[in-house]
Amino acid sequence: MSEPLVLGFETSCDETGVGLVRGQTLLSDALATSMAEHERFGGVVPEIASRAHLEAMVPTVHRALAEAGVEASDVDAIAVTAGPGLTGALLVGLAAAKAYALALGKPLYGVNHLAAHVAVDELQHGRLAEPSMALLVSGGHSSLLLVPDLAQEVQSLGRTIDDAAGEAFDKVARVLGLPFPGGPPIDKAARAGNPHAIDFPRGLTGPRDAPYDFSFSGLKTAVARWVEARQRAGEPVPVADVAASFQEAVADVLTAKAVRACKDAGVDHLVLGGGVAANSRLRALAEERCAAAGIVLRVPSPRLCTDNGAMVAALGSRLVEAGVAPSAPDIGADSSLPIEVVTR
Amino acid sequence: MPDAGAVPWTQLRWAVVLVLALDTATSTLVAGLARWSPDGAAEVLAERAVPSGNRHAELLTVAVTEVLADAGLSMADLDAVVTGLGPGPFTGLRVGVVTAAALADARDRPVVGVCSLDAIGSGARTVVTDARRKEVYWATYAADGTRADGPGVSLPEELAPAGPVVGDARFADRLGVPVTPAEVTTAGLLRAAAAQLADPAGLSASTRPTPVPLYLRRPDAVPPTSYKPVTTA
Ligand SMILES: [Zn+2]
Numbered sequence: 001m002s003e004p005l006v007l008g009f010e011t012s013c014d015e016t017g018v019g020l021v022r023g024q025t026l027l028s029d030a031l032a033t034s035m036a037e038h039e040r041f042g043g044v045v046p047e048i049a050s051r052a053h054l055e056a057m058v059p060t061v062h063r064a065l066a067e068a069g070v071e072a073s074d075v076d077a078i079a080v081t082a083g084p085g086l087t088g089a090l091l092v093g094l095a096a097a098k099a100y101a102l103a104l105g106k107p108l109y110g111v112n113h114l115a116a117h118v119a120v121d122e123l124q125h126g127r128l129a130e131p132s133m134a135l136l137v138s139g140g141h142s143s144l145l146l147v148p149d150l151a152q153e154v155q156s157l158g159r160t161i162d163d164a165a166g167e168a169f170d171k172v173a174r175v176l177g178l179p180f181p182g183g184p185p186i187d188k189a190a191r192a193g194n195p196h197a198i199d200f201p202r203g204l205t206g207p208r209d210a211p212y213d214f215s216f217s218g219l220k221t222a223v224a225r226w227v228e229a230r231q232r233a234g235e236p237v238p239v240a241d242v243a244a245s246f247q248e249a250v251a252d253v254l255t256a257k258a259v260r261a262c263k264d265a266g267v268d269h270l271v272l273g274g275g276v277a278a279n280s281r282l283r284a285l286a287e288e289r290c291a292a293a294g295i296v297l298r299v300p301s302p303r304l305c306t307d308n309g310a311m312v313a314a315l316g317s318r319l320v321e322a323g324v325a326p327s328a329p330d331i332g333a334d335s336s337l338p339i340e341v342v343t344r
Numbered sequence: 345m346p347d348a349g350a351v352p353w354t355q356l357r358w359a360v361v362l363v364l365a366l367d368t369a370t371s372t373l374v375a376g377l378a379r380w381s382p383d384g385a386a387e388v389l390a391e392r393a394v395p396s397g398n399r400h401a402e403l404l405t406v407a408v409t410e411v412l413a414d415a416g417l418s419m420a421d422l423d424a425v426v427t428g429l430g431p432g433p434f435t436g437l438r439v440g441v442v443t444a445a446a447l448a449d450a451r452d453r454p455v456v457g458v459c460s461l462d463a464i465g466s467g468a469r470t471v472v473t474d475a476r477r478k479e480v481y482w483a484t485y486a487a488d489g490t491r492a493d494g495p496g497v498s499l500p501e502e503l504a505p506a507g508p509v510v511g512d513a514r515f516a517d518r519l520g521v522p523v524t525p526a527e528v529t530t531a532g533l534l535r536a537a538a539a540q541l542a543d544p545a546g547l548s549a550s551t552r553p554t555p556v557p558l559y560l561r562r563p564d565a566v567p568p569t570s571y572k573p574v575t576t577a
Contacts, residue, residue, distance in 0.1 A: 047563035103450030332402040
C-alpha cells in the first residue's frame with residue numbers, strides 16, 4: 001500500500017488548522033487564527049475562538065486541499081484533535097472531522113494534541129528516535145513527556161502545577177506594557193537586555209521538589225513585584241533587562257529539567273514543541289545544554305511548533321501505519337484528555 | 345465531488361430531491377431524511393430525535409448514519425442539507441451547523457440554514473425554548489406560519505405571548521400561560537427551508553459561506569483564567 005493521505009483538523013485553542021500529509025511528507029498546512037480578536041482581552045476568549053472556528057472551517061479545508069493539490073475523495077483517513085483544549089473550540093473541529101469522515105466514508109482518528117506536537121517533527125526531521133523525550137511549552141501547556149512509541153505509548157513525566165510557560169510570557173508582557181501574545185515581544189525586547197541583571201526565582205528547582213514538574217506562577221508574580229516596586233519608587237523600568245532576565249529564568253528551568261529527564265531515563269533524543277519553542281533563548285540554551293550532554297535536539301520550525309492541522313495529520317498517519325484501530329463513531333472531545341491516551 | 349449522474353443542485357427547482365435535515369439548537373438533537381418536492385411537499389423517510397443533553401457532538405453523526413440506514417440510502421444520494429441555526433446554547437448549536445456545512449461540502453451539495461424556532465409547531469403561535477440563564481428564546485408566528493416577531497431572548501416574565509404558546513413546557517408557570525410541548529421536527533425544518541430550497545440559484549456554489557448561527561447574545565468576553573490542559577491522569 002502506498003503511504004496514506006491523511007487530513008488533520010486542529011481547533012483546540014484559537015487556531016483553525018487543517019493540514020494534509022502523505023506518510024510523513026507535509027503537503028499543506030492551512031491556518032486561520034482569531035488571535036487579533038482576543039488581543040484586547042489579554043487572553044483567548046473561548047466563545048470568540050469557537051465562533052471563529054465555525055466560520056473558518058470549510059474555507060480552511062478548501063485551502064488545505066488546494067495547496068496540496070488533492071481532492072477530498074483522495075483522502076485515506078482523517079485525524080482530529082480530541083483534547084486537551086477548550087471544549088467549545090475542540091467540538092467544532094471534532095464535529096467537522098466526523099462529518100467529513102462520514103461523508104467521505106473514511107476512518108476517523110481522534111488524537112491527543114500533545115502527542116501531535118511531537119509527531120509534527122517527523123515531517124521535518126524524519127522518523128523519531130524511540131524512545132525520545134519531548135518538552136512541550138505553549139500558552140496552554142508545559143509538559144515533559146517520555147515517548148517510547150508515538151503511536152501507542154506516551155508517558156507524562158512532568159507538567160506545570162500552575163501556569164503554562166506561555167501564560168507567564170503573556171502576563172509578564174502585560175506588566176511591561178508589551179502586546180499580547182507576549183512571547184514574540186519579550187523575545188525581541190530581551191535581545192537588548194542582560195539576562196543576569198535580575199535574579200528571578202527558578203520554580204520547583206529545590207532538592208525536594210518534583211524533578212520534572214514546572215511552576216511559573218511564582219516567577220510571574222516576582223516579575224510583577226519587581227516592576228511595581230520600581231514604578232512606586234518613581235524609577236524607570238529597564239524593560240529589556242526584565243524581559244531578558246525573565247526569559248532566562250524560564251529557559252533555564254525548562255532546559256535543565258528536560259536534560260535531567262533525558263539523563264535519568266537514559267534517553268539521548270529531545271524534541272521541542274509548542275509555541276514557546278519558537279523562543280530564541282529557549283532554543284539556544286537547549287542546543288547548548290543538549291550538546292554538552294550528548295543529546296540530539298530536534299526542534300521543528302516555528303510555524304510547525306505552534307498549533308496547526310499538519311501536526312494532527314502527522315500523528316494520524318503514524319496511527320494508520322501502526323494499524324491502530326480508528327475511533328468509535330460516538331467519540332467526543334475531552335478538554336483534559338490525559339497524555340497517556342494517544343488516540344481514543 | 346459531484347457524482348456522475350446525480351442531479352446538479354442548481355436544477356433542484358425541477359426535481360424531487362433528498363434532503364438531510366439536522367438541528368442541535370435544543371437538548372434533543374434531530375436528524376431526518378426527507379424527499380422534498382418543489383410544490384413544497386415533504387415526505388419524511390426517516391427521523392431520529394435523540395435526547396442528547398450536551399452530547400450532540402458524540403451522537404449527531406451516529407444519528408445521521410442511522411437515518412440513512414433506516415431509509416436504505418447513502419451519503420451519495422443526498423441533494424441538500426438543511427440545518428437549524430438556533431437560537432440555542434452555542435456549543436451544541438455549532439455542532440449541528442458545522443456538521444451540516446461539512447457534510448454538504450464533502451458531497452458538494454448546498455447547505456441551507458433556517459431559524460430553529462420556525463421548525464417547532466405550526467400556524468399562529470408563540471414558540472419558546474430554553475435559553476438557559478433563566479431566559480427563553482422566542483418567536484411569534486402569524487396564522488400562515490410566517491414569523492411575525494423574533495427570534496429574541498427574554499425573561500419569560502417579560503414576554504406577553506401572542507396566541508397559543510408551544511415549545512418548552514417547563515416555562516408555563518413563569519410565562520403565566522399553558523405551553524403545549526413541541527420540539528423541532530424534520531418536517532418543520534423542511535417547511536422552514538422551503539423558500540431557500542425552491543431558489544437553488546440563491547445557494548451559490550463553491551463559495552457559499554457557512555451559515556452563521558443565530559447567537560442573539562454576545563460572547564462572554566472573559567479570558568479564561570485557568571486553561572491548563574492536564575497531562576496526567
Ligand atoms: Zn498546542
